[in-house]
Amino acid sequence: MHKPRLQLQASFDIAYLQYLDKQGQTTQTLPEFATPDWLSYCLRQMQLARLVDDRAVKLQRTGRLGTYPSSLGQEAIGVATANAMIGEDIYCPYYRETGAFLERGVLIEEILANWGGDERGQNFQHQPGDLPVCIPIATQALHAAGVAFALKYRHSQDGRPLQVAVASSGEGATSKGDFYEAMNLAGAWQLPVVFVVNNNQWAISVPRHAQTGTQTIAQKGIAAGIPALQVDGNDVIAVAWAVRDAIARARQGDGPALIEAMTYRLCDHTTADDASRYRSARELEDAWQWEPIKRLDSYLRAQGLWSDAKQQDLDRELAQIMEAALDRWESRDPEPATAIFDHLYAQLPAAFYEQYDQLRDEQAQTGNRGE
């Protein structure tokens, strides 16, 4: 049989980064930014995220919140990503991002409001430019490309410092055309955007291997000509290094990057899901062994930087933060039903006055927001 002679046209590598192994032992020298203070701060933020998730799940169970997507076991990704950004950068999140939201300054009561069926939760008080929680899978990747274009445009028009857009998503999202189109545009236009993928091995019930035939998710960046890296997503230092490096390059005008962060979804997909239908208890148990908080805790304790006493203080502090936020959330007045027209357009066109009035009158009669 004839075998043709082929010429090599292009070559690509996908690399992997880790600092802390599954047991919390360092695999290499830590980067400068990983100071004891920074590490303790990350431990705190991951614990705060876990606490908010835990309370939100419980609120859902008692009917006080709608469907909620916990980030249990994946806290390192959100915390490290948002921590690597500056305030003026723009975050384009998907829904599993409690850790990142907290780090971006989104209020706990906003998070609760959003999942409690109240649009005011997306009106972030402290992050005027960040995009709201995005539910249609992967669409936020394109929004991030558009945001990045705007940031680059502003920079080139008025010389302000180049800001960066960061999009988050799950690994399932990388199967969708939006994700590819966003990466491809970012590569073609050299946009300052970083795509961070939470590869938690599952998209609801669909396992990673059924999602795509590739060895890695990172290699999808090759199709867009953009740098890509796989990192241990339960190693907050590795995620932080990767995102910081990608943002630094983007900020310098060197274009986009893709980061695949390997983790595991220790929770159900959402409170509406029952993962035991499709996932083995054994797999779940194993994954608990290498979760990010325990890992960082082990490392810090081994270094003498963390202790039971510090943990108790932290527990108390976080509990207070949580309770105060819950109080603020619960004491909010409900929105009047007419709010559903108030932000439809900048100014409600006359064509809708009649419906607006009908709704207002109805509400005045029933007084119960239709329920």
Next chain:
Amino acid sequence: MHKPRLQLQASFDIAYLQYLDKQGQTTQTLPEFATPDWLSYCLRQMQLARLVDDRAVKLQRTGRLGTYPSSLGQEAIGVATANAMIGEDIYCPYYRETGAFLERGVLIEEILANWGGDERGQNFQHQPGDLPVCIPIATQALHAAGVAFALKYRHSQDGRPLQVAVASSGEGATSKGDFYEAMNLAGAWQLPVVFVVNNNQWAISVPRHAQTGTQTIAQKGIAAGIPALQVDGNDVIAVAWAVRDAIARARQGDGPALIEAMTYRLCDHTTADDASRYRSARELEDAWQWEPIKRLDSYLRAQGLWSDAKQQDLDRELAQIMEAALDRWESRDPEPATAIFDHLYAQLPAAFYEQYDQLRDEQAQTGNRGE
């Protein structure tokens, strides 16, 4: 500055294949299938495609045909691709495919009918299973994945030989989510489908480099975990080898492949386009130097396999074929206007009878199909 130690996770190469160089000289031993007869046949089929294209463009210029997309200079791809298929394989073409259509047994009068605004042109008499000309860019790639699923399903249900779906497209199409989603599914499900990309360097006025930041189009297959190869698309032998090899693997159950065929669009995008608005005359002139027919002609003459006499015979033969087809096309009765309802559903639902009757009566009155 800290530089982390990275582990290599995965590596990928993209290779390039050529047998005949730009001057028509062999760069390596030819494959077994490239017999003198086969090569002459390819030369003939490429010339027939060029002739049909040429006549179609002229018919458009005189108002007898609508917008027409010529495949001038890209004939090797369609001819070699369709030649590598067996009849029972399913072709999922894009619009720039006159050469492939002819090779698949689509009638010249069907090609003319289609571009002449007559749906009957898509009712291929000799290829009951092939998909019609696809105009919405890249959508046919997904149809091909679905076709490939059906072929694999039939094979596994009733043991019939595995057939293969082949999708064609331009390089511009690879920017679209459909193309990526199709490749990704094909990779995940190991579908018997081959994606052949005509990289003619332009998508209407948008040059290849503005379409994507990648070095090659072939590397987009890496994002789907499918084998990919770049070939000289003006070398009919290289295209044929690549497609045959990919089809053979698919037929054996080894899954999908992507082939990027490098060529150049010597014509305007379509008869509605004026490429001189965006493309240099110089670039076009250069490209004429390495077009596929001239190249194969040079090689065959150098081997003593082709001559002016043979060419004259061929010219006569092809002209006759063309004229006969034109006669058949021109002598067709126009379709009655009511045909627009006849194939809307298998059976027209009663809800549309009134409109059908209205149309029929209108036509009976005006007798001019509305014009």
Next chain:
Amino acid sequence: MGEETKAITLVEAVTQALAHELERDGDVVVFGQDIGANGGVFRATDGLQQRFGSERVLDTPLAETMIAGIAVGMATQGLRPVAEFQFMGFIYPGLDHILNHAARMRNRTRGRLSCPIVYRAPYGGGIHAPEHHSESTEALFAHVPGLRVVVPSSPARAYGLLLAAIRDPDPVLFLEPKRIYRAAKQPVPDNGEALPLDSAFVLREGSDLTMVAWGASVKETLAAAEQLSTEGIQAEVIDPATLKPLDIHSIIDSLEKTRRCVVVHEAARFGGLGAEIAAQIQEYAFDLLEAPVQRVTGYDTVMPYYQLENAYLPGVERILASARIALEYAREGDR
């Protein structure tokens, strides 16, 4: 056989119909996100993968354009794909393939190829779901030539209409009102009997008012009719079920008796299907009409997050208010 037919919910009726057709016809394949081991996020495909194997009941990657597009390719080769979109709010990336390909493959090839596809999607609001999970945009699809759009409003109709949709030689969008997925149970014999895709169902007879509703809104519409009945007013309630092609004649027939009509739907009013029904009524029954056709619909704003969704959705009170307008209407001259 002698066994008593178990009462089942609408979503169970969907499962039963899918299983019936998978059993009967080897060309039927079912796919979508999480429909395999998980049995679908609403359990509509519960147990089907175990029973029929993962060659015929498949989880896809997460890509709706793909789901819509591969169905076209499969169908052209004679399969009968049944594709699930997880929620109607995520169907839009598939519209291109539904509209530009599935709905016109037969026409553009002059009958050579066809697309006997069923696209299924849970639809509608009222279950306190997150954003984008409560859409009712049937009107977008009903405007597409070559497509059928079907919405069941009871377990029995879900079963019979889904059988018909799968057997239909052309593409059908089958929208499942998730608010009533488990609202009521009904014995539905698994007898393989399909219901027609071109006839409306008269759910309640009456001669004073015609009420047209489909999907989950049938529930509130029937409740409103009951209320009117206590006041001595008999409303006829018609569920078109197949929204395209629409059986307008059953509605017109009813208007011959009632001369007054209310149309109810969850979708936004402007450009909703209520407009088409009102337009056809005034075309076909202009002389009969004693009052303008009333539309009781979702408001012309974005479907709200769940705190305010009940303010958005047409409830019994709003239906009654419009019914009364229709009933009490008198022409200027007659007032």
Next chain:
Amino acid sequence: MGEETKAITLVEAVTQALAHELERDGDVVVFGQDIGANGGVFRATDGLQQRFGSERVLDTPLAETMIAGIAVGMATQGLRPVAEFQFMGFIYPGLDHILNHAARMRNRTRGRLSCPIVYRAPYGGGIHAPEHHSESTEALFAHVPGLRVVVPSSPARAYGLLLAAIRDPDPVLFLEPKRIYRAAKQPVPDNGEALPLDSAFVLREGSDLTMVAWGASVKETLAAAEQLSTEGIQAEVIDPATLKPLDIHSIIDSLEKTRRCVVVHEAARFGGLGAEIAAQIQEYAFDLLEAPVQRVTGYDTVMPYYQLENAYLPGVERILASARIALEYAREGDR
């Protein structure tokens, strides 16, 4: 400035408006396929890239979902993106971003972010184009809450409405009837004066019949009105121009005089905008109406390839036939 204003075509008026806004507002960016060096396949962006640079006038890769989606991201950061879809037949992959994001960004963030985007697309049939190049699916978009849908029918309206669309703080779908891109010329001063996006235009006054049409159909509708005029019948011709939000009151005002109405559109009838207009007319003007509102539309089938497109499109004869039905209609009792 004393110079005479040159008569220009509709497509030139589009270019003029784009240039005006690019000049006036540094936040405006224009992008799409082939809109740069090539100036757009219809030359709507001719010369803009040379004049404003390739940072503000950009060719995109070939991906409509992307075109729709990046506009959302850009707009949230204060830019005013004007995105072109090359033909309306290729807009569908963008629907998800238009409907699920652009049209509701303001609402879902309770005013924090907004999407002042213009999505442009050439639309409609009648130019002997290939398959998928002759679509009229404005009804799909007009059903979407939060969106505006605008269709100009003359060079002057194209200019004034496009200025308004770009300046509007919310997303606008701007559909350009390609059949009349070059059908007529008109002097259009480049004075930066926008037209309102909430008012219909009365193109011809009359008291015997109200005719409603937009886009290219305005041409045949005016021709039909002229024909009627020779018979002593004066038709009022109204172009809503902004289809959503719709200025129904101008139509109702006209009906106060005429009491009879014909609506004309190229799009398929079922679920087309004619239905919404008919529904609203019977709601607001029930007592006025002397005849059912007539719809003259494309047939409920796939837009044919060009050999048969004229049989599909509503021409003057079909408009006249329906006008006569409306004019001659008498209630049963009155016959």
